[in-house]
Amino acid sequence: MRGIYKIYGTGAAEVRALDGVDLTIRDGEFVAIMGPSGSGKSTCMNIIGCLDVPTAGEYLFRGVDVAGLDRDELALLRRHFMGFIFQSFNLLPRVTAVANVELPLIYDGVKRATRRARATEALRTVGLAGRESATPNQLSGGQQQRVAIARALVTEPPLLLADEPTGNLDTAMSDGIMVQLDRIRVERGITIIMVTHEPSVARYAERILHFVDGRLVKDGPPAAILP
Amino acid sequence: MNWLDIFLMAFQAIVRNKLRSFLTALGIIIGVGSVVVMVHLGQSATQSVTDEIASIGSNLLFVMPGTAQRGPGGVRSIARPFELDDAEAIEREVPGILVAPALTSNATVVFGNANETIAVIGTNNNYFIVRNHALAHGREFEDSELGAGSAVCIIGTTLVEEMYAGQQPLGTTLRVGRTACRVIGVLEKKGQSMGQDRDKTIVMPIKAVQRRLVGKLDVQTIYVSALVDGTTRTVQRDIESLLRQRRRVASAADDDFYVRDTQDIAEALASTTNTLTILLGAIAAVSLLVGGIGIMNIMLVSVTERIREIGIRLAIGARTRDVLMQFLVESVALSTLGGLIGLILGVAGTWLITTRMNMPFLLSPAVMLMGFSFAVVIGIVFGFFPARKAAHLNPVDALRHE
Numbered sequence: 001m002r003g004i005y006k007i008y009g010t011g012a013a014e015v016r017a018l019d020g021v022d023l024t025i026r027d028g029e030f031v032a033i034m035g036p037s038g039s040g041k042s043t044c045m046n047i048i049g050c051l052d053v054p055t056a057g058e059y060l061f062r063g064v065d066v067a068g069l070d071r072d073e074l075a076l077l078r079r080h081f082m083g084f085i086f087q088s089f090n091l092l093p094r095v096t097a098v099a100n101v102e103l104p105l106i107y108d109g110v111k112r113a114t115r116r117a118r119a120t121e122a123l124r125t126v127g128l129a130g131r132e133s134a135t136p137n138q139l140s141g142g143q144q145q146r147v148a149i150a151r152a153l154v155t156e157p158p159l160l161l162a163d164e165p166t167g168n169l170d171t172a173m174s175d176g177i178m179v180q181l182d183r184i185r186v187e188r189g190i191t192i193i194m195v196t197h198e199p200s201v202a203r204y205a206e207r208i209l210h211f212v213d214g215r216l217v218k219d220g221p222p223a224a225i226l227p
Numbered sequence: 228m229n230w231l232d233i234f235l236m237a238f239q240a241i242v243r244n245k246l247r248s249f250l251t252a253l254g255i256i257i258g259v260g261s262v263v264v265m266v267h268l269g270q271s272a273t274q275s276v277t278d279e280i281a282s283i284g285s286n287l288l289f290v291m292p293g294t295a296q297r298g299p300g301g302v303r304s305i306a307r308p309f310e311l312d313d314a315e316a317i318e319r320e321v322p323g324i325l326v327a328p329a330l331t332s333n334a335t336v337v338f339g340n341a342n343e344t345i346a347v348i349g350t351n352n353n354y355f356i357v358r359n360h361a362l363a364h365g366r367e368f369e370d371s372e373l374g375a376g377s378a379v380c381i382i383g384t385t386l387v388e389e390m391y392a393g394q395q396p397l398g399t400t401l402r403v404g405r406t407a408c409r410v411i412g413v414l415e416k417k418g419q420s421m422g423q424d425r426d427k428t429i430v431m432p433i434k435a436v437q438r439r440l441v442g443k444l445d446v447q448t449i450y451v452s453a454l455v456d457g458t459t460r461t462v463q464r465d466i467e468s469l470l471r472q473r474r475r476v477a478s479a480a481d482d483d484f485y486v487r488d489t490q491d492i493a494e495a496l497a498s499t500t501n502t503l504t505i506l507l508g509a510i511a512a513v514s515l516l517v518g519g520i521g522i523m524n525i526m527l528v529s530v531t532e533r534i535r536e537i538g539i540r541l542a543i544g545a546r547t548r549d550v551l552m553q554f555l556v557e558s559v560a561l562s563t564l565g566g567l568i569g570l571i572l573g574v575a576g577t578w579l580i581t582t583r584m585n586m587p588f589l590l591s592p593a594v595m596l597m598g599f600s601f602a603v604v605i606g607i608v609f610g611f612f613p614a615r616k617a618a619h620l621n622p623v624d625a626l627r628h629e
Contacts, residue, residue: 090538
């Protein structure tokens with residue numbers, strides 16, 4: 001990622017959400033993005049996740065310039081290489097846990113039986129075996145987030161993007177989720193990029209990026225950055 | 228993403244909002260239902276008119292005084308009526324035909340305590356063949372009765388049922404107007420047609436009606452039946468030239484009488500009912516269109532409500548066309564479901580109305596297919612815009628939407 005700018009509005013109303021960010025993230029890293037509200041950390045995350053496109057700058061994902069891809073190619077990139085976890089879980093309401101987890105596989109055209117088996121397996125990985133047919137409103141926040149993790153992992157993507165994954169959870173649940181994420185990362189050798197503002201959560205990462213006013217101001221291991 | 232999954236997804240969305248889905252489909256149900264009912268009723272009406280005319284008698288020509296033009300209000304110019312001589316002349320001059328002169332008059336008919344006003348037809352024995360209305364019991368008129376205009380009559384079955392209450396009518400005496408009239412025969416049952424009871428009738432010798440009921444020697448209509456199929460046109464032409472001579476119509480002037488073939492009448496009536504069918508069908512189609520707008524409206528609401536869901540789908544790798552198909556299939560499923568229910572209700576409605584109105588119940592596969600496919604097309608057309616709107620949402624904005 002080189003010289004990334006994301007600018008909203010024009011002229012006097014211009015807001016520089018990202019103001020020239022240069023960044024390289026290697027395979028297998030566990031990165032936490034921190035910073036105050038409005039510092040551009042979520043914007044940075046959305047651009048990394050190809051949900052949003054930068055106003056200027058160059059973003060190479062595994063050597064491919066993302067700027068040259070169209071809408072559907074970006075969708076395929078997300079489908080095959082990325083898993084998303086959100087602060088508000090973003091599960092489909094009134095749809096069972098296993099159906100929620102199956103969703104990315106449906107878009108990938110995986111056969112019904114295989115799909116069900118893989119989704120069930122993913123739920124088992126996050127410790128939700130037996131809760132397949134529960135709908136989100138029958139699950140606790142921590143369980144919902146684990147369903148979301150299962151959904152993000154079911155396609156076996158090399159990159160997991162988590163936007164405030166513990167923002168809506170209490171401390172005990174947060175720890176549970178983080179331990180699980182870390183374990184999965186080690187087992188599968190995937191990359192995790194996570195936005196958070198909680199130092200206790202950020203400590204699970206190997207590297208912390210600190211954003212202020214759209215600029216990357218600090219970059220280093222937790223010990224060096226967190227007080 | 229395969230089709231089965233897309234259909235399942237649409238089906239789930241429809242089931243999740245049962246009431247709303249039903250109300251949305253209701254527009255299409257009513258639209259398709261009314262198209263099916265209207266067009267089928269129109270076709271039934273045409274069919275019953277055609278049947279009717281066939282039952283009046285085939286190869287039948289009506290010869291009536293007046294001009295064939297029907298102005299506003301159906302007023303015809305008044306022309307000199309026919310006389311019995313005209314009918315005799317036609318029978319004498321034109322080969323291969325049966326002629327039945329007729330004069331109809333309403334008269335009060337009394338038997339015992341029962342009395343009714345009934346159309347009395349004065350004619351001759353050819354009437355029974357020409358009008359395809361044979362005798363069930365008794366005998367036809369004798370030549371002497373026809374020549375003298377005797378007070379004898381042949382009655383329809385409705386009269387037997389209503390006035391005789393199971394009694395044997397043959398040989399009894401009915402009072403027709405001021406004449407005591409002996410019953411010599413009973414007609415076969417013919418049933419209702421176009422709201423008219425064809426069995427509520429009395430047939431007498433024409434001279435009897437002329438002298439005893441009307442008091443004039445007019446002939447209203449001359450029924451002519453060609454004995455050989457396919458000769459009605461020639462017969463029609465012969466009668467026309469004969470009557471022009473007899474009635475001294477100047478060669479430049481229009482006929483002051485007209486000869487109508489049952490075919491002509493059938494065609495005229497059929498074209499009227501066809502026009503009506505098209506008109507009613509068009510009105511019904513408008514309601515189908517309104518139903519389509521209802522679908523579009525609800526789909527737009529649905530897309531707005533589910534922006535976040537769309538965001539999730541886009542984030543986990545749904546392409547534009549996946550989302551487009553999801554919403555398009557949903558609207559098509561709604562309209563197809565509506566079309567199907569509308570079709571069933573339309574067929575049921577057609578059956579109900581035709582049986583109540585004594586019309587033939589016939590179903591046209593073409594009409595049903597048309598109504599149904601029209602519904603499907605409406606689902607595609609009116610579902611496209613909302614689906615496109617959903618598919619082109621920006622993932623970040625959609626995810627951020629509350």
